[in-house]
Amino acid sequence: MTTWLPDISEGSGPLYIRLADQMEKAIFDGQLPAGGKLPPxxxxxxxxxxxxxxxxxxxxxxxxxxxVSGEVGRGTYVLEHNEAAPQEHQDPVTASLAGTRPLHTPEDKIRFDSTAAPDVGQSEIISALLQDIMRDHPLEVAGYTRSFPDRWQQAGVSWLAYGDWAPQADALVPTLGAHAGIMAIITVLTNPGDRIVFEHMTYSQVSRAAGLVGRRISLVASDEYGVLPDDFERACVQQHPKIAFFMSSAQNPTLATMPEDRRRAIAEIARKHNVWLIEDNLYGAMDKKDIPLIAALAPERTFVIDGLSKSVSAGVRGGWVACPPHFAQRVRIAHKMITGGLPFLLAELSSRLVLSGEAEAIWDRCRIEINAREAMARDVLAGYDFKSSPDIPFLWLKLPEPWLSATFKNAVYADGVLLDDEDEFRAGRSDRITHRVRLGFSQPRSRQEVARGLKIVRSLLDSGSAGYDSVA
Known part of the structure; x- marks a missing residue:
């Protein structure tokens, strides 16, 4: 029988949850080993x-x-566990960097590992707007941002509006891109040790950043239509998360879109278990469907994220958070604390792009380019299993036998193409294997370069892994 005892002076919240959390940590630390008996x-x-x-x-x-498992008369025993140790017990930087792309990309590779807006000549428009801003606001550009003009919120209202839903201007927070906005929300609503729900495959930079600041990850299952409500409720009952991060439309990387009944179920489960929701609509806004946002169904607990990176210009770093009532000021302060503050030049540029109509005009040009490249991909990769959408700058490719996603990534890299394997999108350690890669086609400078990269991918798929020698 183990002599381990918890320290009830640690932690916060209901005592039974603190005890359970300490025991969970002790299990993963090995202080309570598998097969060991808990004290009566x-x-x-x-x-x-x-x-x-x-x-x-x-x-x-x-x-x-x-x-654990328990039987009357025998006691409670620790089960074998395959889950990764909680993030706070790993070196946080190492954990957050696991599976990430190299910081420096060789210039001789075709970039299929990014989904930023394609180059459609937006630099000329941006250059003209920057000159206007420098002329109109020389003092503001030279100093720190001390105030947030109403036009910055109005731009967010316009850009985030979706179907019949539109946020209130006083609920909008301009951010230094979508990612910074998400981390500001997490900082406001959670403490170290709290759990955040993610799908097994998702935009994993958020889960890694959350782990870096001491939050724990709970994974929920999905299918071709997005998050499974039953599994979301299981996670809520068993692990008591504070927040769930979902992409309701054109999910990255799976391209799944939740039907309305599933969104309603997610909203009701979150309401029942008092879980906050972050709805990332970066791709959903590009792939507009006649389906209400989760925010329209649960406005009291849903934060909506959108920005300019995928449809206008990633380098502008323009984004907005639409908050539930009474949260905008808290998110704004948290955003300032974790980013150092919003640069006036970028915030003003983002608002002018939207309010002038230039952002929508650029997106129209980007859409034409993405449509053409997606059609090219469908043609070159015909016969293989993949998911794509005309307005979305990536596809989710199923690899034929006997390819593994990491092996294929290495093989295609050797042939001159960069793309992302499934590990890049894992929110945490998971036994879900898809044998897929994501192929983003918005970053190559021309359609000719896209065609060349697609033909390399096709050739490798056709030849099979026998043609790839991983040993130098």
Missing amino acids: QRNLAYDIGVTIGTISRAYSLLHERGL
């Missing part, structure tokens, strides 16, 4: 000075999390 509930209650009811609730929570 009555004994542990006496040893740490709490009621047996508190111990019973903590043990029940561990059972719900799949960490």
